[in-house]
Amino acid sequence: MIEGYKLQPANFNPDTPKEFVLLSIIAQSFFQPFSLEDNLLVILTALTSGTGIGFNRAMLFLKEGEKLKAAMWLGPRSPEEAEAIWTMLSSPGIGYAEVVEHNRELISQTMESLQPKLKTFSYSLEDDNSLLPTLAVRRKEIILVKEARQETLVDLKFLDFIQVDSFLCLPLVAHNEVMGEIVVDNGITHAPINTKDIELASLCALLAGNYIYTTSLYKKVVEMEKMAALGEMAAFVSHQLRNPIVAIGGFTQQLLNNPCNPERCQRNLNIIQEEIRHLEEIIYKLSHFLKIKIKEPIPIDFKPLLMRILERPDIKAKAERKTISWRIADDSPLILCDPLYFEEAVTNLLDNALDVTPPGDKIYIRACPKNKKWLTVIIKDSGPGIDEKGREKMFSPFYSTKENGMGLGLLFVKRVMETSGGKIEVQSKPGHGTMVKLYFKAQERGPQ
Numbered sequence: 331m332i333e334g335y336k337l338q339p340a341n342f343n344p345d346t347p348k349e350f351v352l353l354s355i356i357a358q359s360f361f362q363p364f365s366l367e368d369n370l371l372v373i374l375t376a377l378t379s380g381t382g383i384g385f386n387r388a389m390l391f392l393k394e395g396e397k398l399k400a401a402m403w404l405g406p407r408s409p410e411e412a413e414a415i416w417t418m419l420s421s422p423g424i425g426y427a428e429v430v431e432h433n434r435e436l437i438s439q440t441m442e443s444l445q446p447k448l449k450t451f452s453y454s455l456e457d458d459n460s461l462l463p464t465l466a467v468r469r470k471e472i473i474l475v476k477e478a479r480q481e482t483l484v485d486l487k488f489l490d491f492i493q494v495d496s497f498l499c500l501p502l503v504a505h506n507e508v509m510g511e512i513v514v515d516n517g518i519t520h521a522p523i524n525t526k527d528i529e530l531a532s533l534c535a536l537l538a539g540n541y542i543y544t545t546s547l548y549k550k551v552v553e554m555e556k557m558a559a560l561g562e563m564a565a566f567v568s569h570q571l572r573n574p575i576v577a578i579g580g581f582t583q584q585l586l587n588n589p590c591n592p593e594r595c596q597r598n599l600n601i602i603q604e605e606i607r608h609l610e611e612i613i614y615k616l617s618h619f620l621k622i623k624i625k626e627p628i629p630i631d632f633k634p635l636l637m638r639i640l641e642r643p644d645i646k647a648k649a650e651r652k653t654i655s656w657r658i659a660d661d662s663p664l665i666l667c668d669p670l671y672f673e674e675a676v677t678n679l680l681d682n683a684l685d686v687t688p689p690g691d692k693i694y695i696r697a698c699p700k701n702k703k704w705l706t707v708i709i710k711d712s713g714p715g716i717d718e719k720g721r722e723k724m725f726s727p728f729y730s731t732k733e734n735g736m737g738l739g740l741l742f743v744k745r746v747m748e749t750s751g752g753k754i755e756v757q758s759k760p761g762h763g764t765m766v767k768l769y770f771k772a773q774e775r776g777p778q
């Protein structure tokens with residue numbers, strides 16, 4: 331026998347210990363696609379709710395460079411208000427999104443008036459004579475302050491702001507690195523801060539510290555991935571540009587050295603023109619294929635567009651001594667796609683098919699209405715096919731097995747299909763050719 335339980339329990343049993351509810355709510359908030367700020371807000375709420383740990387107020391500092399800066403303050407408010415929030419938090423049917431929304435509202439009300447004041451709390455973390463609250467992160471130690479006015483290690487400006495006699499400083503530390511600090515107090519009820527409160531608060535601080543740490547780690551990873559992709563692209567583009575530029579340079583030099591031989595001049599100029607065309611193609615593909623815009627797909631009659639592609643001189647030249655067999659019913663439905671993108675997508679696929687089709691062989695183009703809603707355009711060749719590794723990588727930018735390939739064609743087609751609400755499917759096996767299927771949304775033709 332097996333029993334299944336929800337990964338994230340929606341409601342708690344009334345006699346679940348509050349510590350468990352509290353930690354569970356924090357843990358569950360990390361499951362949500364909340365921002366760092368929202369998740370920290372959940373922790374501040376847990377620290378300050380009446381029947382939670384029950385501190386009256388919480389102030390969050392975050393580490394920015396070598397500074398500890400005040401970022402958020404939940405409070406001051408009445409015990410009734412705190413109680414109301416906790417009741418809401420644990421009442422059935424209330425999701426965490428609503429709780430965060432509520433707290434965001436609450437904090438934005440207090441922050442509006444407090445923001446200018448909060449901004450003035452920015453402490454250096456390198457100061458050997460730091461006072462509290464900074465001292466707690468310098469020592470990486472939870473510090474409970476009592477009779478604050480008599481304590482010389484407390485920053486008086488800070489004390490004037492929070493106006494309490496007793497407060498608790500919780501450093502947020504992860505992997506021995508300081509992430510920030512939370513200062514909690516009972517400025518409204520003046521209740522003493524006991525050992526149990528400190529234990530629970532330290533758990534919240536641990537979670538907050540680790541959460542900030544993983545969030546910053548994630549940001550770093552994303553940044554590194556972006557930089558790596560940028561580096562890869564720069565290397566690829568310079569590699570692509572180098573050959574034509576070197577050729578243009580070399581043949582221009584020959585022209586300058588030997589301007590009197592008309593035949594040679596003509597040959598060199600033709601090569602230079604061809605290389606410039608190649609450069610233009612690279613620039614076009616880079617600027618056009620990578621920056622594909624989402625255009626509203628419109629119903630199009632695709633048969634004339636396809637015929638136009640087959641009549642293009644560059645396609646005709648490439649298809650010399652090869653056969654392109656096409657079959658498209660005259661009453662095919664309209665398809666949803668931007669016409670220019672359709673032409674470019676099909677041209678790319680035909681280009682790929684022509685690249686691998688030996689002279690004397692055939693390429694098939696078929697358009698088959700699947701049902702009233704979908705139409706498939708199929709392009710099939712009898713080339714060498716694509717192996718498993720190639721099939722895995724063929725949609726990645728700059729993946730190409732061709733000497734002059736940019737590796738952007740299939741990626742472009744995939745994006746066109748996605749922006750048109752359709753999809754692309756490639757069926758290919760080494761030795762069995764390649765069949766590309768484009769699934770377009772179809773629309774019945776009008777009566778005319």
Ligand SMILES: Nc1ncnc2c1ncn2[C@@H]1O[C@H](COP(=O)(O)OP(=O)(O)OP(=O)(O)O)[C@@H](O)[C@H]1O
Nearest residue numbers: 682683715724730731732735736737738739740764
């Ligand atoms: N019909 C096909 N038959 C065999 N291999 C193919 C076929 N279509 C694509 N491929 C493989 O997938 C790779 C990526 O194709 P893609 O069209 O994206 O780039 P490319 O043709 O190399 O360069 P370009 O950016 O100029 O189109 C090709 O280099 C080739 O290895």
Ligand SMILES: [Mg+2]
Nearest residue numbers: 678682739740
């Ligand atoms: Mg291609």
